[in-house]
Amino acid sequence: MNDYPLTPGAQRALKNHASVGQSLRNSFTMAYRGLLKIRRTPEQLFDVTLQPILFTLMFTYIFGGAISGNVHNYLPVIIPGILVQTVITTSIVTGVQLREDMDKGVFDRFKSLPIARIAPLAGALLADTVRYAIATALTFAMGYLMGYRPHGGFGHVVIAAVFVIASSWAISWIFAFFGVIARTASSVQGISVIVLFLLTFLSNAFVPVKTMPGWLQWFVNANPISHLVTAVRDLVNAGSIGGDFGIALMGAAVIVAIFAPLTVRAYMRRT
Amino acid sequence: MEHASKGSAPQSGVWAVDASGLVKTFGDNRAVDGVDLRVRAGTVYGVLGPNGAGKTTTISMLATLLRPDAGTARIFGHDVVKEAHIVRQLIGVTGQYASVDETLSATENLVVFSRLLGLGRAEAKRKASELLEEFGLAEAAKRPLKNFSGGMRRRLDLAASLIAQPPLIFLDEPTTGLDPRTRAQMWDTIRRLVKTGSTVMLTTQYLDEADQLADRIAVIDRGRVVAEGAVDELKASVGSSSLHLRIQEGQLIERARRIVEQVLGAQSVISPEAGKITAPMADADRVADLLIAFRQGGVRLAEMSVQKPTLDEVFLTLTGHGVKEPPAQSSADRNETEVMQA
Numbered sequence: 235m236n237d238y239p240l241t242p243g244a245q246r247a248l249k250n251h252a253s254v255g256q257s258l259r260n261s262f263t264m265a266y267r268g269l270l271k272i273r274r275t276p277e278q279l280f281d282v283t284l285q286p287i288l289f290t291l292m293f294t295y296i297f298g299g300a301i302s303g304n305v306h307n308y309l310p311v312i313i314p315g316i317l318v319q320t321v322i323t324t325s326i327v328t329g330v331q332l333r334e335d336m337d338k339g340v341f342d343r344f345k346s347l348p349i350a351r352i353a354p355l356a357g358a359l360l361a362d363t364v365r366y367a368i369a370t371a372l373t374f375a376m377g378y379l380m381g382y383r384p385h386g387g388f389g390h391v392v393i394a395a396v397f398v399i400a401s402s403w404a405i406s407w408i409f410a411f412f413g414v415i416a417r418t419a420s421s422v423q424g425i426s427v428i429v430l431f432l433l434t435f436l437s438n439a440f441v442p443v444k445t446m447p448g449w450l451q452w453f454v455n456a457n458p459i460s461h462l463v464t465a466v467r468d469l470v471n472a473g474s475i476g477g478d479f480g481i482a483l484m485g486a487a488v489i490v491a492i493f494a495p496l497t498v499r500a501y502m503r504r505t
Numbered sequence: 506m507e508h509a510s511k512g513s514a515p516q517s518g519v520w521a522v523d524a525s526g527l528v529k530t531f532g533d534n535r536a537v538d539g540v541d542l543r544v545r546a547g548t549v550y551g552v553l554g555p556n557g558a559g560k561t562t563t564i565s566m567l568a569t570l571l572r573p574d575a576g577t578a579r580i581f582g583h584d585v586v587k588e589a590h591i592v593r594q595l596i597g598v599t600g601q602y603a604s605v606d607e608t609l610s611a612t613e614n615l616v617v618f619s620r621l622l623g624l625g626r627a628e629a630k631r632k633a634s635e636l637l638e639e640f641g642l643a644e645a646a647k648r649p650l651k652n653f654s655g656g657m658r659r660r661l662d663l664a665a666s667l668i669a670q671p672p673l674i675f676l677d678e679p680t681t682g683l684d685p686r687t688r689a690q691m692w693d694t695i696r697r698l699v700k701t702g703s704t705v706m707l708t709t710q711y712l713d714e715a716d717q718l719a720d721r722i723a724v725i726d727r728g729r730v731v732a733e734g735a736v737d738e739l740k741a742s743v744g745s746s747s748l749h750l751r752i753q754e755g756q757l758i759e760r761a762r763r764i765v766e767q768v769l770g771a772q773s774v775i776s777p778e779a780g781k782i783t784a785p786m787a788d789a790d791r792v793a794d795l796l797i798a799f800r801q802g803g804v805r806l807a808e809m810s811v812q813k814p815t816l817d818e819v820f821l822t823l824t825g826h827g828v829k830e831p832p833a834q835s836s837a838d839r840n841e842t843e844v845m846q847a
């Protein structure tokens with residue numbers, strides 16, 4: 235076993251709380267674990283790789299003619315829409331995987347280790363930003379292949395990408411909350427898909443708002459996803475940061491402000 | 506049995522575990538119903554009980570995984586509820602079901618746990634390979650756990666509990682479901698662990714395992730401690746061996762039972778359909794008296810054997826009722842046990 239004797243319990247330096255530094259280190263280690271898991275099971279990246287490719291192709295060729303006259307004119311409209319939709323869809327996985335993880339034996343070990351209690355949750359949310367980055371890169375790449383040349387230039391595309399990733403991270407707190415409170419992973423999936431459909435299809439992501447009935451326009455205009463999509467369009471197509479950018483950021487902040495404490499509290503109670 | 510650690514145990518009054526009145530209810534099921542336990546530092550303590558007795562629930566409360574509904578528990582003097590974070594720095598937990606990450610490799614598992622425990626990158630790698638070497642897992646280190654055997658998983662789980670060299674280690678049914686050879690290896694590992702000065706609290710369904718490893722034993726049944734003591738005391742109360750016999754004419758079973766209870770002075774269990782009687786026996790030498798009594802009483806034997814006592818007998822003696830739902834492995838276990846001792 236060990237060549238040196240154990241330090242007796244009574245002689246150890248012990249603390250009853252994890253410091254902020256330790257909480258950060260633990261969260262990064264848990265994020266590292268998340269990345270290892272992605273590397274070990276690359277098949278779980280199917281959704282983030284296939285969806286941007288398929289959706290971009292499908293939506294562009296199906297709706298392009300009807301909505302914008304031709305495919306080329308539709309690209310500046312649809313690429314930001316697809317981008318937002320895909321990346322947010324990806325964030326559902328956070329909740330589903332969190333639920334699966336919490337049901338596994340390894341979670342008992344995390345609970346018995348002297349680590350910051352929040353670390354497994356924070357780590358999972360952190361690791362998933364990698365998925366958002368992959369989905370973002372693929373969507374822009376698909377658009378480029380189909381002939382999309384954003385007028386805003388590369389710099390603004392990068393800003394838009396970071397902006398979308400950050401917003402999705404905020405939205406993933408909603409799904410993380412369902413992940414923590416739900417009984418099974420499939421019920422997390424079920425609830426999340428409904429929320430996701432309401433948020434993304436009842437927005438301006440695919441179709442101009444003015445074609446919708448009045449009562450629906452009211453909801454669509456209030457939906458933070460619409461502002462997110464508009465902000466991304468402004469950034470990549472015109473290189474401008476408008477009021478929608480601010481509203482979307484506010485929306486993201488509000489979501490985090492509501493769901494982060496809810497999730498953390500529910501998580502602490504469950505673990 | 507003697508442990509090297511016994512002599513080096515810290516001054517008396519140092520309790521690695523000091524629990525009193527622990528209660529945990531699930532709905533209206535009192536899974537743990539007022540358990541008191543005291544484990545002296547540097548010793549091996551066995552918690553013995555059948556499936557569903559409350560062993561895992563008790564360990565979970567001591568290891569800060571579950572909050573007790575009532576009662577208190579201290580680990581090296583630190584309260585498991587109020588000082589949970591401190592307690593976690595003093596314990597290693599190897600659960601009944603392996604608590605390792607299935608998707609990762611053995612090395613990755615240990616590196617992640619080491620990093621969480623504050624080891625640096627290089628240090629974590631070194632620790633992982635050191636432990637894998639020691640637990641005979643070096644060759645499988647890079648493979649994902651999906652194709653690990655039960656025994657390999659257990660060893661990895663135990664290795665993970667030892668990263669921080671905790672002074673107190675909980676082992677929940679460390680050998681249930683293992684084949685005899687792997688079980689023997691696990692026993693060796695536990696013994697070596699104790700030599701380094703660790704305190705070990707283990708649960709088991711097998712008297713024989715508690716006998717092999719523990720200095721003291723608590724027997725628990727339906728969430729209560731029904732007996733507690735040094736292994737030898739406990740065994741003496743149960744009898745050193747157990748008698749199993751089958752008679753030729755099933756209708757004479759009651760007469761046979763009376764004879765057994767008279768001669769051995771102990772309660773017996775009958776399974777009428779098989780015409781079988783089981784009874785604890787303090788002294789194997791009484792068999793001769795028993796045989797004579799049978800001949801005189803006109804009872805003819807079909808089969809008779811003297812075996813080491815099993816949990817069933819301990820239970821019968823201590824609680825007056827048998828193990829209601831004998832664990833699926835109990836008979837297989839007995840065979841294994843004999844193989845082990847052969």
Ligand SMILES: Nc1ncnc2c1ncn2[C@@H]1O[C@H](COP(=O)(O)OP(=O)(O)O)[C@@H](O)[C@H]1O
Nearest residue numbers: 531534536554555556557558559560561562563
């Ligand atoms: N999480 C739980 N929810 C409900 N009942 C439980 C839970 N865990 C254990 N029990 C019940 O508590 C009792 C004791 O279980 P346990 O501590 O696992 O026993 P053992 O480990 O000795 O087999 C059993 O009746 C079991 O069904």
Ligand SMILES: [Mg+2]
Nearest residue numbers: 560561562601
């Ligand atoms: Mg158990």
